[in-house]
Amino acid sequence: MNALHWVTSPSVTEPPQEVYCQTRDIVQAKVESVRTNLLQYGWDESTSSLITAVLGELTSNTFDHNLGQWPDVPGCWFETTIDQHKFVTIVADRGQGVRSSLQRVRPGINDHEALRIAFTEHVTGRAPEKRGNGLKFVMNALREFPKVNLTFQSGDAILSFQGQMNPANASFEIINDQSNIRGVVAKIELIRL
């Protein structure tokens, strides 16, 4: 089973134990260990710090926007692969998804618009609380890396971000896909220069 299969599966099952984080405490402990692991594999302090913060934001979103709202399986799928040259992570959940979360403050939006708003505007589904920095931060942080790919799917929209040597040239597009998922599946691949 991979994360996409788990999120799209009609049967309600928990992810494999090694990647399943039912509560915020569990995932936060795993996120914190990523920094240590990256440093042990020789990644620099700046990269280790930024990547850990990015994972902190992605996993926090899972719990901040679904607390008390889980449609079936609570928590998230959190998977990382680290070596000296490459870092890969997958964060996924079977929560309400980005469009559903933002619809209270932006009625009538589709999945494509929801992703654009979530990654580029300071707006949050938890208004009137002043939130909505997390995914903008993710984008700002990933721009620091020339060899990075992010894919982020929610509903039938997929955001793709690709880093470049010049951060201003980093590519960012949102496309519509045949598949339609209720929650979120995010994947980051980072190559060390």
Add this chain to the structure above:
Amino acid sequence: MKIDIKKFGTILISRPAGREAALAALAYSIPKNGTETIELDFSDIDVLTPSWMDEFLQTLTQQIPMERFNIVEGKNASVHMTMKTIQELMTP
């Protein structure tokens, strides 16, 4: 006065933790009255996220005006990126 943020931990990620840190600072470290500048020193932080910082500042500024705080960023990349992202929010 100076508040050494590392006393709340060096990996500062979640909103609940940011709120808890602010409430503890208000209860034990920051005098409610007065005009003294309060320096928030992030120098020895390993990881900071906007979620933690949002919650920390919002909770503090419910009781103390933002003008009294002076933030010392230090050299950590995630601290810099968090401040940059939060400042973008504050810029119209």
